[in-house]
Every structure is written in structure tokens, then in C-alpha cells.
Amino acid sequence: MAEDPETFRTETRSWLEANCPPAMREPMRSDKDATWGGRNPSFAHPDQKVWMDRMGARGWTVPDWPREYGGGGLSAAETKILREEMARLRCRNPLNSFGISMLGPALLKYGTEAQKLEHLPKIARGEIRWCQGYSEPNAGSDLAGLQTSAEDMGDHFLVNGQKVWTSYADEADWIFCLVRTDRTTKQGGISFLLFDMASEGVSTKPILLISGYSPFCETFFDNVKVPKANLLGDLNKGWDVAKYLLGHEREMISGMGLGGSGGNALVEGALRTIGADEGGRLADPLLRAQIALFEVRARAFAAMSERFIDELKAGRAHPAQPSMMKYYGTELNKTRHELVMAAGGSDALEWESEASNHGATPRAWLRTKANSIEGGTSEIQLNIIAKRILELPS
């Protein structure tokens, strides 16, 4: 560390206090308050842009990336201090980004110097918004069965096919995409391509979900020309990049089990709707018990997350452990939202009223049902744990 931790903490705290706008210290009311950046960014509040730009300029949207790629160049210990100070001030996340959580780590590991310099700083500053082209109509859990093809045309690839469940494809600027470059083998014939969603031949169609939102799209490629320089990693070795990236995605999703403020938010909601008994305890004893037992698991999982991060940093985590984290975290998150709905009663069923913030609670509940499907289903994670960690026979 360049300076001593306490100096860094003091300086970080005063910078955040001076630079994080008060509106960015308020809890988010809905998904619309999240900042995603991009070429045509949308901000529900002007301070979202201020906050993103200030953090991006400092490299603090990606504090532990190297400075030459737009990062903050912070050590792990400094990054931890920054996150702690942000949490202390309740600073919102300045930038939500698949570029940060998924593509970035893969670019850092597999990218050429030119690719890193081209893409990473724009991710860090929120200038380019990325989406992920993995799943296809006939390649969901069996991801390696994908058929979208990239034909070698000498100076470029010609991409044809269809993706599905492409999160925010209609709002993304670029896509990182798995394509088939060899039909004679399954995993060994996949390559990893990066290309501009504004390329000719790319079209998207949002899919309306049970939550009433359309965060996912069908994405179509019709003779899309992609320069060869946009291949990430080696030709036909895209599966390695994809697996590496999926590990990061699972880590990110597993964190959702810890989202919100744990049991307390549940209890506050339940006390509002159900009330307390004479002893000051939640008047529905069965719900109280369910919340309390949920809290046991949620707090234990918080310890597990801490342990997982510590082991990752020390290089001692089992490579398949992200599967366990993803499985447990997402199942826990679904349980949390079932309890939120049970605690909310009929208030939690309001779908469009102003008071309910346009049904934020039931929509969030429905959204969580995808947690154990996206990024590899719970069943796929259990397969991985069984085979790779417990080494059960095939």
C-alpha cells in the first residue's frame, strides 16, 4: 500500500463526503434508479451522472483495475477500505455494468493489449454498455450446444444466428458473444467475439416477463460482419473464456442473497402490516419463526461469503466453489422475497399504485424467480458441485 491505511481511509472518507451527492446516498426506490451508463444513458436523477463521472474519473468504479486501463490501481486492502467507506456513507453503486462484473475480468486475463486499452477504460467510465450473448433457444442449460455461427471470411467473421435471454440487449452498445467456429466438436468449437450492437444485421426484441418488465431480449444476427481483431482469446477456445467469466457472474449473483438489509427489512415490513403482540414480538408467531430461521441462514451465508472472498484472495478456494455460492445465494434470495410477500400481505400485491412505487415489491419478488435459472440453473450448479467437488461418478 502506497500510504498507511488510516491516511487512505481518512482521505477517502473526505473525498466521498465532498463528492458523493446527497441524492446518491438515498436508498434506491426501483430498478430505474440504477445507473448503467452507455452511449445513450438514462438517468432518473441528474446526480446519477455526476456521481458516475466523478467516480469514473478517479477509476473508482473499478478500484482494483490497473490505472492504465481506467482503474483506480488500488490494492485489495485499499479497495476494501473504499467499499467500507462507501457503505458507511450509504453511497449508491456509481455504475452497474456487465462490463465491470463479467467482461472486464475476462478481458484482463485473455485480452490483447490493444483490446484492453480499447475497451476497459470505456467500461470504467460507463461510456459503453455491454450485454452478454450466451443462451440460445436450444442452448440454455446445455450452453455448449449453441449454434450461432461465425464463418471465417478472411478479414472478418460473418455471424448468423439467434440469442435469447440477452439482458438489456436493446439498451446495450456492445455484446460479448459465444459463437460456433467449428461444428465438428462441441466445447472445442466455440469462440468468443466482441462486437458493436450498432453493426448492420443486429436486431433485438424485448421479452415481456411475469414481472411486467422486459429486461431480457431475443437478439438476432443476420450476416453481421465482425473484424477478426475482435476475437477474445484463441479461435475455438472461447469455452475457456466463457467458463472463466461464468465464475465471475456466479460470484456476482451469489451476492444477491445478501442484498437489502437482511432480516431487519423483513421485520419492519411485517411489524407494519401485522403488528406486535403484548410482548413486543411479531404478532404472527409462525411468520416470526420463519423469518428468524431465514435470518440464521442469511447470517451464516454472510460468513460464507466473507470466507469465500478471503479464500479467493489467498488462492485457496476450490475452483468450483462459485457454483455453491451461486446455488445457495440465489435460493436464499428467493426465500427472502417469499417472506417479504408473506409479510406484506395485500399491500405487497398492489401492482400499479403510486403508494406501492408501481408494484416494486411484487415485481422484485417475481424477478427473483429467475435467480436460480440465469447464469446456470440451480440444478446445473448442483451437478457441478457433485462432480467437481464431491467427485461423484458420471
Added chain:
Amino acid sequence: MPLYLTDEQAMLRDTARDFVAEHAPVSHMRALRDAGDSTGFSRGLWRQFAELGLTGILIPEAQGGLGLGHVEAGVVLEEIGRNLSPSPFLATAVGAVEALKGSAHADRWFPGIVAGETVAALAIDEGAKHNGRIAMRAERSGNGFRLSGTKQFVAHGHVADLLIVAARTEGGTTLFALPRDTAGLTVTPERLADAGIAARLTFDGVEVDADAVIGEVDRGDAPLARMLAGGRVGASAELLGVGGGAMDRTVSYLKERKQFGQPIGSFQALQHRAAHLYSEMEVARAAVLKAQQLLDAGDPGATDAVSVAKAMTSLATTLAVQEGIQMHGGIGMTDEYDIGFYMKRARVLAELFGDANFHADALARAAGY
């Protein structure tokens, strides 16, 4: 502090693992049971624990112990759990030591504990469920006190040299340290489902000297809380061993046992359940280490963390032993096979110092709902 074992802690674990597996494997417990042994554990084995220094693991170095913490006590307890070794370690080396630490009684009792000569028992519970309420009374009588009431579920209470007893005094709770042969005390051993022995103690106006008081009169809450925290996190570590031992046996069995011409571990229905069990056990393991570290650091968050650890290990280990028997099939129901012992031991440890419901309720109360 990172949430994994340091190199020194891992070395201690390896030492404990080899020692317990060699000297007190499940067959040791089976032999004691089959012999109808009325002590319930081996005094000789306890002295061997002492030779390794383990009985004094939590005793300060200045008093002849190793001066280590709950993380280190836990790695020993986990191995005891994994081998279902009948041992007074939890009650003596953890519970009693935590209760006596810093009091005048430490000088009297610690040398015997360090030497592996002294065994202690904790007299806390007064009903079938651990509830933290103490009805037993200790009334001033002459220079000392007169104790009246009953205690139950006192592991090793029938053979222990030292009893730690919690009683209600005029102005609060008081903790007493007494020799088991104190006149007037009736001790009735009861064999439990796991073949261990716990005693019922009846105090019918038992006279004790004032110097039996641990610390100060009416101020027993602090040493009692320390003893319970140690006992709870220790029982969690032992549960982790029981659950882990059951899971390891079950996973091995899934790899060996063939049905329909293939190992049953290749069936997805069983793979998914085994993988789910693994996840629960890993989460429980993290919760235990977190609680141990917070306790060792004197962190105020330790109380909640200990409740999380005890509740989570109870849930996870209960699953481990249930899945263990189910996946073993019919052979899991036989006395000849060891997996059933794991189920019985898990049930006892889950109940000890409060079950999952007790600790979930404690968390809810602490959070104000």
C-alpha cells in the same frame, strides 16, 4: 483476520485429526457401549489428551495451559465429533475453563485439568429444553449457602470431579464450583440415546462453603455467559465434525454401492441431494469459524454469531445424518453399521445448550421482534 485457519491452526487440526482417529475412532465408542461401560468415556484417553496439551488449550500459559482460543478448541472438537469420541473435552476443557477463568478457583482446578486428572460437568438445564431460566435456589446459610433444586442433562455428571452449578441468589445469579462428592447431593446417571451418560442432580438443601462461589455472589451472569458461549460454539464445532463425518461416509458409500449395474452416486437424484448437503455444511462451517473468531477477539457481535453457529450447525448436521441414513438404505438402519451412531450423536448435540429454534428465537429477540 481472514476467515480460514492459519497455518498454525491447520497444524493443530492435523495433529488432533491423526490423534483422535487413531486413539478414539468410532470403534472405541462402540466398544465402550458394548461393554456397558458405566463411566461413558475413557479416563486413559483423557490423560492422553493432556499429554498433547489439549486439555489446557484455553488455559492461559501462565497457568500451565496452551493459552489458545476457541478456534483452536474447535478444531479439536471437530475431530472428536467426526469420530464420535466420547470425551469430557467440551464440558471440561471449554465450559468449565471458561467459567473458572480469572477466578480464585482457577488455581485450584486448572492443574488437574491440565494434567488430565480432572473432569468437569456443567449443571445448567432444569427441564427437557434449554431455556436459560434458573429456578434452583442458593440461600445464605451460616458462612455459606444452601442449594435446593434439580438439574438435568448434565453430561458426565455422575463421574465428574468438579460440578459447575448455576443457581439463583437473592440479588441475581451465582455460579458455584463444587466437588461431586459434596454431601447431600444425589446424582442419578441416565444413559442417553447416543450411549453417552448424563446425570440428573438433586440438591436437597446441600450445604456449600462461601468459597464455592465463582467470582462474586449475584454476579454469576458474566462467567455463565462466557461458559455458555464457549459451550455453544464448541458444540457447534463438534456438530460440524459429526455432520462432516456422516457426509464423508455417505459420499464414499455413493461411490462404492452399485445398483442397476452402476454406482448409485451416478444418479442425479442422489447427486443433487449430496451437493445440497455439501452447501449447507460449508455455510455452517463458515458460521462456526466466524463465531469462534469473534469470541476470541472479544467482539460484541459474538453473541449473535454464536447463536447463528449453533442454529446453523444443528440444521445442517441434522440434514447430514438424515441423508446419511436414507442414502445408505437398509444397511443404514442396522446397528452394525456406524452411520446410525452419527444420527444419535447429532440429536444430542443439537439439543445441548439450545437447539436451532432456541437460537433463532434468541436472534429474533436481540433484533427486537
